[in-house]
Amino acid sequence: MQRQDRRWRLIAIAMMVFATLVLAACGDDEEETSDEPDVEVEEFPADTTMGEIQEAGEINLGVKFDVPPFGFNNPQSGEVEGFDVDLGRYIAARLGVEPVFREANSDNRIPLLVDGTIDLILSTMTITEERDLEIDFSEPYYVANGDVLVPTDSDIASLEDLAGNTVCTAIGSTYQSTIKDEVPDAELRLVDGYSECLELIQTDAVDAVSTDNVILTGMVIQDDTLELLDLDYTEEPYGVGIPDGDAEMKEFVDESVTQFIDDGTWQETYDEWVGQYIPEEQQQGPPEITLDEALALFPLEK
Amino acid sequence: MTDALNLLTENFGDFASGLWVTARIVAVAFVIAMVVGTLVAAFRVAPVKALQRIGGVYVEVFRNIPLLVLLLILFIGVRRAGLPISAWVAGTMGLGLYTAAYIAEAIRSGVFAVGKGQIEAALSLGLTYPRALRRIVLPQAFRTVIPTLGSLIIAMVKNSAIVGASLLALPDLLKESRVIQSETAQTEAFLWAAAGYLLLTISVTVLFRRLETRYAVRR
Numbered sequence: 045m046q047r048q049d050r051r052w053r054l055i056a057i058a059m060m061v062f063a064t065l066v067l068a069a070c071g072d073d074e075e076e077t078s079d080e081p082d083v084e085v086e087e088f089p090a091d092t093t094m095g096e097i098q099e100a101g102e103i104n105l106g107v108k109f110d111v112p113p114f115g116f117n118n119p120q121s122g123e124v125e126g127f128d129v130d131l132g133r134y135i136a137a138r139l140g141v142e143p144v145f146r147e148a149n150s151d152n153r154i155p156l157l158v159d160g161t162i163d164l165i166l167s168t169m170t171i172t173e174e175r176d177l178e179i180d181f182s183e184p185y186y187v188a189n190g191d192v193l194v195p196t197d198s199d200i201a202s203l204e205d206l207a208g209n210t211v212c213t214a215i216g217s218t219y220q221s222t223i224k225d226e227v228p229d230a231e232l233r234l235v236d237g238y239s240e241c242l243e244l245i246q247t248d249a250v251d252a253v254s255t256d257n258v259i260l261t262g263m264v265i266q267d268d269t270l271e272l273l274d275l276d277y278t279e280e281p282y283g284v285g286i287p288d289g290d291a292e293m294k295e296f297v298d299e300s301v302t303q304f305i306d307d308g309t310w311q312e313t314y315d316e317w318v319g320q321y322i323p324e325e326q327q328q329g330p331p332e333i334t335l336d337e338a339l340a341l342f343p344l345e346k
Numbered sequence: 347m348t349d350a351l352n353l354l355t356e357n358f359g360d361f362a363s364g365l366w367v368t369a370r371i372v373a374v375a376f377v378i379a380m381v382v383g384t385l386v387a388a389f390r391v392a393p394v395k396a397l398q399r400i401g402g403v404y405v406e407v408f409r410n411i412p413l414l415v416l417l418l419i420l421f422i423g424v425r426r427a428g429l430p431i432s433a434w435v436a437g438t439m440g441l442g443l444y445t446a447a448y449i450a451e452a453i454r455s456g457v458f459a460v461g462k463g464q465i466e467a468a469l470s471l472g473l474t475y476p477r478a479l480r481r482i483v484l485p486q487a488f489r490t491v492i493p494t495l496g497s498l499i500i501a502m503v504k505n506s507a508i509v510g511a512s513l514l515a516l517p518d519l520l521k522e523s524r525v526i527q528s529e530t531a532q533t534e535a536f537l538w539a540a541a542g543y544l545l546l547t548i549s550v551t552v553l554f555r556r557l558e559t560r561y562a563v564r565r
Contacts, residue, residue: 154531215524249422249433
């Protein structure tokens with residue numbers, strides 16, 4: 045009798061462990077879905093990166109999970125959504141493979157691409173010459189502008205006002221050095237992700253957050269006690285991160301970006317994620333800047 | 347190798363300021379940890395049940411919460427509750443109070459190493475309990491636990507990296523190294539971070555070795 049009790053207890057424990065594992069697997073930092081954009085699938089030779097991806101049947105895309113409206117984990121649907129995610133789906137659809145979205149923030153996205161964990165970076169990444177040393181960039185697919193976010197009751201009204209105040213931005217972002225150059229007297233708080241900056245400004249632990257306006261707009265949508273200063277003090281063209289030296293992959297991604305813009309998908313995606321949240325006079329069209337012009341905006345320091 | 351050296355010389359100011367911040371965090375947390383740890387240990391060996399229980403609860407609470415969680419509660423939690431605690435205060439307090447729980451346990455074990463007869467003798471000579479503890483028991487207890495305290499302080503030096511890596515975002519050695527790494531794309535930045543922490547932990551080791559030989563229990 046007692047032995048039987050013990051056996052049941054063992055089974056119960058085993059089931060609990062199993063259930064925990066299943067739940068943990070569900071909460072894994074990757075998402076798969078299948079509502080594919082309507083594009084033609086191109087077949088690639090097996091010896092190209094695209095061919096290998098088609099062989100595997102899935103493409104690993106590094107996106108942000110905490111930056112609405114570009115890449116964020118929607119708590120309601122449980123899926124990652126946003127502009128970057130939609131562009132990722134578009135690229136995956138052109139290959140006829142499943143997109144697998146993996147979390148990649150400003151600090152770890154390039155290492156993840158270099159070590160092959162992800163095939164492409166779509167993570168609100170500004171094109172810079174320094175990053176270009178380690179990876180390749182596609183043609184720009186979006187142009188964001190540098191801006192500053194403050195509480196509505198703040199005295200900060202210009203870039204110069206940041207002097208003597210604490211400013212939050214992400215470690216590894218372009219703003220890390222931009223703010224140091226523009227306002228040397230500002231005290232920088234460097235965190236891993238922008239959701240942490242939001243937490244810090246909501247608790248008044250920092251006086252301002254500075255990064256791309258689209259990221260900051262996402263924060264204002266979440267919390268209306270915050271506002272943008274509309275300074276547009278930098279121009280930040282986003283590019284898709286491609287493994288260094290993979291010319292065929294770069295050609296394919298460039299074609300994808302061009303097609304994404306030309307067939308109107310860009311505009312639809314823009315309206316869905318950005319356009320509807322900002323006044324008409326602030327809205328913009330697809331980027332007109334080229335990759336070379338973008339690189340010249342963030343040259344190497346030396 | 348020359349690359350790594352150049353990285354250090356070109357960014358020496360940033361590395362040094364990071365090391366200085368880490369050293370200050372560690373120094374303040376050390377004082378908090380020693381004071382609170384000794385107090386809690388005194389509570390735990392006190393002849394009053396209520397005090398013993400308070401000491402016990404302290405140790406269990408601070409030893410069983412991950413440091414990162416403790417820091418988030420102390421910083422974001424306290425700020426959300428309306429008290430504008432600074433990242434610096436929250437960081438040093440969190441690290442100090444966390445380490446204090448371990449130090450209390452170490453000192454308590456040291457107190458037990460002092461023969462019960464000594465306390466009884468002190469009390470029967472007319473010393474009050476706190477006085478007996480301060481004059482007779484704790485000095486001997488500290489001697490026996492110096493090596494253990496050394497290990498705990500070394501652990502604290504290393505745990506200080508969590509303070510900088512967390513939401514508190516203090517510009518400590520690890521944070522500065524990460525900034526340098528992201529700006530130069532040179533992973534060697536972390537080697538220099540490791541060297542900086544080694545510098546601090548070796549200093550702690552040397553300090554405690556000295557204390558050990560100086561106050562060694564002669565047998």
